[in-house]
Amino acid sequence: MSSPLYETDKEIADRLASKDLQDLTNDDITNASRLLLRYSGVPSSEALRNSxxxxxxxxxxxxxxxxxxxxxxxxxxxxxGQEAWINEEIGSGADVIAGSGQ
Structure with missing residues (x-):
């Protein structure tokens, strides 16, 4: 029996397999390591491990x-998740409607 997270994890593994080394983020590296450990020795997860x-x-x-x-x-x-918000504008005021008093 596979993990309830298998399908989601397989999508992550396939996405990682399509990336080049120079394009990897910290999220990618830690996800690859996590998935390899999670599915180590799990017979029904060969496709994910192979990715x-x-x-x-x-x-x-x-x-x-x-x-x-x-x-x-x-x-x-x-x-x-740190990389997801690092490049976002913070405090730009874009969410404030001018003259609305809010």
Whole structure:
């Protein structure tokens, strides 16, 4: 039996496999590491693991390289989702309607 998250995780793994090394974000690296660990030894998850392994070959990295980089990212203080808001405009006033008194 596969995980209830398998379909979502497989989509993530397939997206990662399509990326080049220079295009990876911290989210991508930690997701690849997380998925490889989550589905390690799970017989019904071979397709997902193969997507991550294919990506590792494409990136010329090993699973040990991946996990070491992921640990380094976490130890730096990074947390999931940070990249999503880093480039957003904050305090731009774009959400304020001029003259509305709000």
């Amino acid at each position: 991550i392994i294919m990506a590792l070959h494409k990136w010329n990295k090993t699973s040990d390289d991946l996990h070491a980089k992921s640990r380094s990212i976490w130890q730096s203080g990074w947390r999931p």
